[in-house]
Amino acid sequence: MIKASGLTKAFRTHSTEVLAVDCAHVEVKPGEFVLILGRSGSGKSTFLGMLAGLIRPTTGSVRIEGIEISNLSEDNIAELRAKKIGFVFQFSGLIPTLTALENVMLPTLFYKNGPGSRISAVELLRKVGMSEREDAYPRTLSSGEMKRVAIARALINKPALLIADEPTGDLDVDTEYEIMELFSLLNKEGMTIIMVTHNPDLVKYATRTYGMHKGKIQQNIGTVSFRKDQRE
Amino acid sequence: MGSRHEFGFLIFISRNLTNRPYRNIVTIFAFALIAATLFSSYYLTAGARQSLDTGMSRMGADxxxxxxxxxxxxxxxxxxxxxxxxxxxxxxxxxxxxxxxxxxxxxxxxxxxxxxxxxxxxxxxxxxxxxxxxxxxxxxxxxxxxxxxxxxxxxxxxxxxxxxxxxxxxxxxxxxxxxxxxxxxxxxxxxxxxxxxxxxxxxxxxxxxxxxxxxxxxxxxxxxxxxxxxxxxxxxxxxxxxxxxxxxxxTPNGLLNAVNGQLGAVTRLLYGSTLAVTIVSVPLLGFISAMVASERKKEIAIIRALGASKNYVVKMMLAESFALSISGGFIGIFAAIIILVGFQDFISSSLKIPFIIPSLVSILAGGGSALLFSIVVGGISSLWPAVRIIRSEPYETIRRGES
Structure with missing residues (x-):
């Protein structure tokens, strides 16, 4: 499904070079729910950005369904993202001038003749429990409702992969639970999910867990070792 | 009940425009001013020339x-x-x-x-x-x-x-x-x-x-x-x-020169106004466009993360600018026509020039030129912010927007 090999991202600040991600290897198979745990500044979001082709790696490669994305132009990567990847951000990322339904339909503009349609958008809003609010503008929605709309939007083009960057970071415990249950349901329906979080309590939803610390990635860490890592 | 329309590029553009009314009204006004001054210059010159042609033709003399x-x-x-x-x-x-x-x-x-x-x-x-x-x-x-x-x-x-x-x-x-x-x-x-x-x-x-x-x-x-x-x-x-x-x-040419001499000051004033308005408007419109682009940086980064290409983003920003410049252009031309036709005799006698309402073809040509000029100005003023915005790293913009 997706394979990252030797991914490195270096940022230059003044005279020093900072390695945000240091030679990371990850392979995700179809149907997996992969969680990447790490505290703030560990490089997990940069890593996720490189997986989605939104950040160019300094070295290393990313293959999505066999396609090496570093060989593609930015527009071709954008097209690949529109077709194969659904994205959920930490904040909702809804467009304020569009209704909930229009926000869900937005990615269909970037995937001509794709599977997304108004009917499927309505259906997705029903699935995330937002069918009553399809005409509502984002400013009138709660954080949890916005997140649900954002998840529906990520699914509209029927992507092979759902990438979520701290999707529950700004939510209260109850809403976090509802959202994670939704992710779990999607995974059970066959959706491959890669999620980054700083919350070790979410490990229970994952089929595989990576830890990230100072740009380095560790495979299959346990919750205990992550907590120990956080205390360092 | 859900809205029954399909969602497409034009609806997306119209939503972006209608939800920022005040700034867009200022932008439309600037485009209207450019188009009105340019059209007025053209209209007066064309009206005087046509009047002279008709008059000389009536006199029948070379x-x-x-x-x-x-x-x-x-x-x-x-x-x-x-x-x-x-x-x-x-x-x-x-x-x-x-x-x-x-x-x-x-x-x-x-x-x-x-x-x-x-x-x-x-x-x-x-x-x-x-x-x-x-x-x-x-x-x-x-x-x-x-x-x-x-x-x-x-x-x-x-x-x-x-x-x-x-x-x-x-x-x-x-x-x-x-x-x-x-x-x-x-x-x-x-x-x-x-x-x-x-x-x-x-x-x-x-x-x-x-x-x-x-x-x-x-x-x-x-x-x-x-x-x-x-x-x-x-x-x-x-x-x-x-x-x-x-x-x-x-001779007719001599008369035309005499008219141009009388018209000259007015057309110079009008064309000068057009130039001044344009010189002031382009940076102003560019500034407004840059402000909007800066405000929408995160929004555009999200759109790109969702799969929009750079071309799509540029197309979107240009389309918004064109919509504003075309609206402003039409409003300016329409307002100019009302004023010029309404005060035609007053203008003609004040300027001491022969004047007749130009032919429809002439009006359309003048209106088309003024509209085209507004569109070009709109395109130029929005191009730089559009290029600047697509050069930024979308994910960095999104991450910065989160904090």
């Missing part, structure tokens, strides 16, 4: 010969119908008729009337020699049944009278038999009669009028000349000046 001290008076008669009386020896007419290249020559006598019952101000009376005339005669041929007989008069469109009415000039009664079409020139403010009746009117004036009219015997005011086909009016004009001393030549 060259107008006047006494050398009365060039500006002759121009004033033709351009704005400012009443004037002036004369030179009739022998000039005979000489002019014999010059090689002259196809037809027709003498005219110009008489400034006194305040007449017909009009709020004096009008220009033009007496024609029916044997040689080619100013009124073609019109008479087109209007079958109308003849210019004894004491008959044909009037310009601005002389507020009807066919069948009587008009009294210098105590002599004339009968209106026809009204010429509007030309926008001095012809509209003129009345045409025959030489014979003008002389009778002058003879009677000492008894019937408050002021005696003198038409010196054997004198005319101007000679209209039509040149042979294929002959340059300039060469004939030069020959006339050589052979008939004491005369000056007025």
């Amino acid at each position: 060259i107008l010969v006047v006494p050398e001290d009365y060039v500006s008076s002759g121009e004033a008669v033709i351009l704005i119908g400012q009443p004037n009386s002036f004369f030179f020896g009739d022998s000039g007419f005979e000489k002019i008729s014999r010059i090689q290249g002259v196809s037809k020559a027709s003498p005219q006598i110009y008489i400034a009337t006194l305040f007449a019952s017909c009009c709020a101000a004096p009008v220009q009376m033009i007496a024609i020699d029916q044997r040689n005339d080619f100013t009124v005669s073609p019109w008479l041929k087109q209007n079958k049944g109308v003849t210019l007989g004894k004491d008959d008069m044909i009037i310009g469109s601005s002389v507020i009278q009807n066919v069948g009415n009587d008009l009294i000039f210098y105590g002599h009664t004339f009968h209106v038999v026809g009204i010429l079409e509007k030309t926008g020139t001095g012809i509209d403010n003129s009345v045409f009669t025959r030489f014979e009746d003008a002389y009778v009117m002058a003879d009677e004036s000492s008894l019937k009028a408050v002021q005696k009219l003198v038409i010196p015997p054997g004198m005319v005011s101007a000679v209209l000349v039509k040149v042979d086909p294929g002959i340059l009016p300039a060469s004939v004009a030069s020959e006339i000046q050589k052979q008939v001393p004491g005369t000056k030549i007025i």
Whole structure:
């Protein structure tokens, strides 16, 4: 499904070079729910950005369904993202001038003749429990409702992969639970999910867990070792 | 209930525009100003030129010969119908008729009337020699049944009278038999009669009028000349000046130059205003566009993360700019038309220029140019912010927006 090999991202600040991600290897198979745990500044979001082709790696490669994305132009990567990847951000990322339904339909503009349609958008809003609010503008929605709309939007083009960057970071415990249950349901329906979080309590939803610390990635860490890592 | 429309590019653009009303109104106003000033310049110039063409075509002459001290008076008669009386020896007419290249020559006598019952101000009376005339005669041929007989008069469109009415000039009664079409020139403010009746009117004036009219015997005011086909009016004009001393030549081009001179200050002001408005507007619009782009940086980064290409983002920002510039352009042109048509007579008399509403083709060409210019300005002002925004790393922008 997706394979990252030797991914490195270096940022230059003044005279020093900072390695945000240091030679990371990850392979995700179809149907997996992969969680990447790490505290703030560990490089997990940069890593996720490189997986989605939104950040160019300094070295290393990313293959999505066999396609090496570093060989593609930015527009071709954008097209690949529109077709194969659904994205959920930490904040909702809804467009304020569009209704909930229009926000869900937005990615269909970037995937001509794709599977997304108004009917499927309505259906997705029903699935995330937002069918009553399809005409509502984002400013009138709660954080949890916005997140649900954002998840529906990520699914509209029927992507092979759902990438979520701290999707529950700004939510209260109850809403976090509802959202994670939704992710779990999607995974059970066959959706491959890669999620980054700083919350070790979410490990229970994952089929595989990576830890990230100072740009380095560790495979299959346990919750205990992550907590120990956080205390360092 | 959900909204029943499909969601597409145009709806996306319209949502982006309608949800930022105040800033967009300012932008539309700037585009309206640019289009209005540019269109006004074009409209006035085109109206003056068309009026002059129509007027010269009505006069039917390639060259107008006047006494050398009365060039500006002759121009004033033709351009704005400012009443004037002036004369030179009739022998000039005979000489002019014999010059090689002259196809037809027709003498005219110009008489400034006194305040007449017909009009709020004096009008220009033009007496024609029916044997040689080619100013009124073609019109008479087109209007079958109308003849210019004894004491008959044909009037310009601005002389507020009807066919069948009587008009009294210098105590002599004339009968209106026809009204010429509007030309926008001095012809509209003129009345045409025959030489014979003008002389009778002058003879009677000492008894019937408050002021005696003198038409010196054997004198005319101007000679209209039509040149042979294929002959340059300039060469004939030069020959006339050589052979008939004491005369000056007025040509359509010379009149156009005179009009351009009068119009020049106004068109320079209008074109200058357009330039000034554009110079101020481009950075202003660019600044507004950059402000919007900066505000929407995160939004655009999200769109790109969702799969929009750079081209799509540029297309989107240009489309928004074009929508605003087209709306502003139409509003500006429409407002300019209302003002220019509504105050047409006032503008024409204030500027002392001949003026007629330009043809539809001319209006469309002027409107199209003004609209195109607004669109180009809109495109230029939004291009830089669009390019700048797509150069930024979308994910970095999104991450920064989270904190």
